């Protein structure tokens with residue numbers, strides 16, 4: 784899923800759970816998109832060919848799979864004793880939701896680098912046109928929900 788979707792979904796989720804996501808806006812933004820920086824080696828490798836190849840399972844490093852989830856979870860557990868507990872809970876939610884959304888909506892290789900078996904749950908469409916339409920429409924829906932939520936903060 785795209786980074787805008789990840790940020791907006793995580794923001795709304797945190798706002799529903801903690802009712803104060805606006806105070807953690809930057810933290811939510813950073814930890815919602817941080818994992819997607821692991822696509823950089825793939826982007827550098829394929830260059831302009833990314834428009835054709837897109838972001839399938841081959842675009843993921845070990846840090847975007849179960850290996851990364853385990854590593855980030857261990858780091859979050861250690862930081863729990865150092866950082867404000869609410870902030871670390873928000874960071875953990877953002878990281879876990881990112882992994883969950885990517886796993887539910889796309890193709891992944893969860894046990895990479897130990898196994899290259901690709902998994903796709905077929906919950907959401909994966910044909911190019913259907914996936915693009917789903918991604919655009921769900922992102923627009925989240926923008927509207929975000930806007931309504933922000934609007935209720937202002938008034």
Ligand SMILES: [Zn+2]
Pocket residue numbers: 784818819847881885
């Ligand atoms: Zn991702």
